[in-house]
Amino acid sequence: YNSDIRPVNDDKEILPIMIDFSLISISELQEKDQTLVSLGYVYLYWQDDFLSWNQSEYGDLQNMVVPQKKVWRPDIVVANSVEKRTKIGFDELPIRLNSDGYLEWEPSMLFKTSCDIDTTYYPFDVQVCKISLETMVSTISELNLTIFNPEVNTVDYSPNGQWNLLGATIVKRDKAVYSAVHIELKIQRRRTFYVLNLILPILLLSLMGSLTFALPSDAGEKMSLSITVLLAYVVFLTIISDSMPQTSLQISLLGVYL
Numbered sequence: 001y002n003s004d005i006r007p008v009n010d011d012k013e014i015l016p017i018m019i020d021f022s023l024i025s026i027s028e029l030q031e032k033d034q035t036l037v038s039l040g041y042v043y044l045y046w047q048d049d050f051l052s053w054n055q056s057e058y059g060d061l062q063n064m065v066v067p068q069k070k071v072w073r074p075d076i077v078v079a080n081s082v083e084k085r086t087k088i089g090f091d092e093l094p095i096r097l098n099s100d101g102y103l104e105w106e107p108s109m110l111f112k113t114s115c116d117i118d119t120t121y122y123p124f125d126v127q128v129c130k131i132s133l134e135t136m137v138s139t140i141s142e143l144n145l146t147i148f149n150p151e152v153n154t155v156d157y158s159p160n161g162q163w164n165l166l167g168a169t170i171v172k173r174d175k176a177v178y179s180a181v182h183i184e185l186k187i188q189r190r191r192t193f194y195v196l197n198l199i200l201p202i203l204l205l206s207l208m209g210s211l212t213f214a215l216p217s218d219a220g221e222k223m224s225l226s227i228t229v230l231l232a233y234v235v236f237l238t239i240i241s242d243s244m245p246q247t248s249l250q251i252s253l254l255g256v257y258l
Helices: 192-214 220-242 253-257
Strands: 015-030 035-047 063-067 076-078 094-098 102-105 108-114 126-135 143-147 163-172 180-189
Touching: 015 126, 015 163, 015 180, 035 126, 035 180, 076 108, 108 126, 126 143, 143 163, 143 180, 192 220, 220 253
Parallel strands: 015 143
Antiparallel strands: 015 035, 035 102, 035 108, 063 094, 076 126, 094 102, 126 180, 163 180
C-alpha cells in the first residue's frame, strides 16, 4: 500500500469525494482588507479500494482510527486563501477507516479568505463571502468533489456580534481542469450600533445645519454653528473612510451624502 497513490483499481476511474461543511464561527470581516476570518469543519468521505476487510475475520471489527499519514488523502486546498496555499488538515488529526473501505475525515480549519466587499448601502449592507475548496494537483478526471448536503451545518454556530448569518450553502463550481466547490456565506451587518452611533448623530447634524438658515444673517452664532457642523461632518466622514476598502468599484451612499 502506497499512501501517495490514488486508491483505485482502475487508473481511468474517477474517485468521488463526498464533501460537507460545518460552520463554527465567523471571527471577523475585515472590510478594509476585504478579508473574512471564519472557523469550520470540512467533512470528507471517500472509498479506498485497498483498505477493506471482512469483519467476521477480525472479531467483528467495524472501523478503526488510523494516522492520516498512513493513508491516501485528497489534495484539497483553500483556493481563495490570503495566506499560503496548503492542503487542508494537519498531521496529528486521525482518520476513521470503515471495514467497507470508506474513510471519514473531518479536519477543522481557521479560514482567512478574500471577500469582495460591497459598501454601497453601508451600514445596511449584506455581503456574500465564499470559501473556495478545490483540488491542488488532481484533475477533474481523477477526483470529483461531490456535495453531500447543499446546506451548511450551523448547529454548532456561534453568532457574531457584528454580522448576522442569513444563509450558508455549498455549490459546485468546477473549473476547466480542477474540481471545486464554494461555501457561500450570506451575512448582514447588525445595524443597531451604527444607527445609534453614526446615523442618528448625522441626522442631528443635518438638523443643526438647517437651523443656521433660521438665524439672522448678521448673527455671529451663524458662522460658528456652520463651522462646527462642517467639522463634525469631516470627523464622521473620516470614521467611515477608515473602515472601508480603498476601492472605486462601489462607493458608499452615506459617504457620498457626507
